[in-house]
Amino acid sequence: MIKLNKQNLYFLIILLIATLFLIYSYKSLLAADIKTFIIFTILALLAETLSVRLVNDAEVTVGFAVFIGSILVLGYEVSIWVAFMSELLCEIRHRIPYHTFFKKITNIGLYIVMVGGSGLIYERLGGVPGYINLQQNLFGFLALILTYFLINVGLLTIGLSILYKKSIKYIFSTTFKWALPNYIALAPLGILLAIIYINIGALGLLLFLIPLLVARHSFKLYMEMKKVYLETIQALATAIEAKDPYTRGHSERVARLAVAIAEELKMDSDFISNLQYAALLHDIGKIGIPEEILNKPCKLSEDEFSKIKTHPALGASIVKNVDFLAQASSFIMYHHERMDGSGYPVGLKGEEIPLGAEIIAVADVFDALTTDRPYRKAWRLEDALDELERSSGVQFRPAVIKALKKVLEREKIWKDAVN
Template sequence: MKKNNMLLYIFSLTLLSIILFFFTLSKYGVASFTSLLLWCILIIITDSLVIELPNGVGVSVGLAITIAAIFTAGPFVGALTAACGVSFKIVKNNTGYSHIFNTPYYKTLFNASQLFISSSITGIVFTTLGGTVGDQNFIFSLPPILFSLLCYVVLNSSFIAALLFIMSGESFFKLWFKNLKGLLPNTAGVGTIGVIIALAYISYGVGAVLLFFGPLLLSRYSYKLYVELRQTYMETINALNKSMDAKDTYTSGHATRVQKYAMMLGQAAKLSSKQLDNLKTASVLHDIGKIGIDDSILNKPGKLTDQEFSTIHKHPIIGYDILRNVDFLKDIAVIIKYHHERYDGKGYPDQISGSEIPVESSIIAIADTFDAITSDRPYRKKLTKEFALKEIANNAGRQFEPTLAKTFVEIVTNYNEDEEARHVS
């Protein structure tokens, strides 16, 4: 049923894009087939050179080419350029190359249709509000530029949110707002580049665009190297974390479970996107410092001595020292350093309290404790979920930040792991 609804939605968008195709062609036409060819070639190149971030989001400057095409050649050329780029791009992935001949037809139809609709209406809004196409004075038409770009963001995010709503059943407005937040800064930045490219083309011709395009590709290459370096760092850190799982046999899988509980609480606590990203990384790496602790202490079946407890308490500092010199992990290092601090100031290593403790550290402390209680340990068998939640509730305001502790108890009490497993399968 979901697939049928999805196909009905995509075919409806396709029909609307066909109507807009003939409307914009008849009303605005193609002033220069040379410029149409130029923009189509450039957008196929930029869309083919998309950079995939670790979170799965693709980064491309293709929108800049679309914006430039709209402002220099009108709504029809701009929309056709956008559809052409997403349809004929060739993207390298882990299994080879992705292109129009090995991409599901409905995916190509959706992407091409929604981009044609978004771009053509963006161009129509620009001209209707008094924007001048192909004239270098268009740069002074600030309201038409801003309103047309805003129109693009709203339409593009709405089409994507509607598809996700059909497929997942999640709240449309929640999905739309999430997409909108991601698109706004990207459109502001890339849209500005598009305006500059358009101005260069109108003022100095194709040569200026090509001269501008070279540094743009160079900056893309530099950013790609940065992303790959960051991924290499993370792969190395995750390898260390897996070696920690092998080292501490009683807590295998602990980091993954802590990450799951931490993200549940972080989302419920409405952390920002950056905080959630930091939490996701820090929670899975929170015990990385245990790699510097002797196996005999980590896997000791009996009670630890005071000296052994003192040694164990060093692992947040060891983890901090491992990560703090990696530039993009500095914030993560701080979160890990403080994940054993207590709300009442009786934790370690620095005995900070209350709001001095990073919220991500407070969340990990709760998730870590919950998993520790509900998992087998060298010195005892696992205890029940109910017992663990009671302990967390009883220690709210002392060991744990009270609001976070209350929220965690509520969401885990209502959390059905078996139901989630069935949903995922």
């Protein structure tokens, strides 16, 4: 028996609405022009196959433009079946594993609900399949686009929020904040598709495929550029740690924990991206520190420690002139400051210290305490957390310590933090 938790309830509601749409529109499918139906199904399948993966296992496609065109040409009832058949064939092509069966079926249901809901609104506002007049029904076209966007992003945000146990605000800001401009950019292509098909026919769709593929390629390049940025930063972090075998993997662990803390604090996606970059590179300034100091197995002299204290400012100066790292530089610069003003390199205190720097400081110290160093063995995880809590309000911001504790308790990453 299937347990009716939030996730299963979400699946059932989507599938119920989708099933009702399919039953309601079946008679319209039987009366539809089969050639046009097949053409739009193939176009939608092609568009959905050429998807671009985002974070949180979400994907973006140019299928929106095809579904808009289908609604305008065939009407929403037949377009429901275009969505159903194209998505079903797409999932069959990927050979659905049993453990993801309900998730994939729900994904098909989401497309049916998006096309059915937005198309229904469009036709209720005066839209007529096969007839396009932007001047007469501009409000209907805008409602079609907006409704599709709201259903798509709204339902996916709720679903991912349930799946990953994150807030709706966080899922939206990290995954879908860019989506409305993307929909606005693709909507004219959908209208163009409908106009071409109505006036020229199937051969005219070859003209449509060019801008459609260009739009998909442009977005793919954008996502790949972001991936290259992150991989470049990770390579730099690895190069830094090559000087000190005891800190191998330290930057990635700090980045992972810092991001989790920021998510717990409900920070937005831009902040989290900058924080991740800064956390990966927080020790980049150690490039300028002699290896004999970094690897010294006993206590540092005052002169040696004064050299160590230069690494935050040196690190910030290295990254501040790189466009996509400029905002991360202040987090690197101040991650050794303390709430009581006794930190370095400037001696900031309290709220003067950027929150991102505070988060990195907590993640940095936690990881340092729980891993072996040349001068001591790793602390027990519980002891490390107790030590951080004792320093709350003196060295660290209390809100960040509380967030760390919640992250460790909720996500159970005690072992991940040190492995």
